[in-house]
Amino acid sequence: MTATGETRPEAASVRREFALERYRYILQQINAVNENAHRFLALYQTLATALATGAVALFVGYRKWDIPAATARGGVLGLLTLTTVVAAFTCTLIVVGVLSWLDYRNEECDITDELIGPGFRERPRPGNFVRWYETYVLLFILVSVIAMWLLAGLLLLPAMR
Known part of the structure; x- marks a missing residue:
């Protein structure tokens, strides 16, 4: 037996093997975090496109479908609110991914x-955030949500009287 504090060659070898396996795991996790940002962007793009299309369809067809203008405006606002919620959720997932990374x-x-x-x-x-693609994904989401609200507020909603 060895005294406490001494390192045996076998223990050092096991420690190195364990550290190597942990290192491999960490690299896999880093790769997964990087891939997740693309998945989250695809999720946002898909849902935002569908919800914005629904808002435009409601704007175009509300008279033909005999929907009162106030109800149609509420529907457009509801769809834009859902888009904003999806954007906030996506941004939260991306920020958590960056923190994990x-x-x-x-x-x-x-x-x-x-x-x-x-x-x-x-x-x-963290000061290198301008070189991270997640930064630009977050900016894209923010700009697209602002653009949707501006377009709805300036063009769609005023025309629904």
């Missing part, structure tokens, strides 16, 4: 610092 990258740096040496992998800097 930062956590995984820091854990990756911890492992490489311990096993290879300090500074092998540079830690992520």
Whole structure:
């Protein structure tokens, strides 16, 4: 038996193997987080397109369908509100993904610092957010929601009298 605090060669080998498996897992998670942002954008685009199409269809057809203008306006506002909720949900998922990515990258740096040496992998800097595609996905979602509300407020709703 060895005294407490001593490291046996077998224990060091097991520790390195475990660290390697953890490192592989972290890299898989980082990849999954990166792919999820694309999935979330596709989800938003699909739902926003469907809801905006519904709002435009309601605007175009409400007279033909004998729907009162006030009801049609309420429907358009409801569809835009649903689009905004979908956008907020998508943005929340993307922000959580970014936070997870930062956590995984820091854990990756911890492992490489311990096993290879300090500074092998540079830690992520949140100040580099202008280089992250998630930033531009969030901007796209924000701009598209603002554009939908502006178009509805300036063109659709005033014409539904």
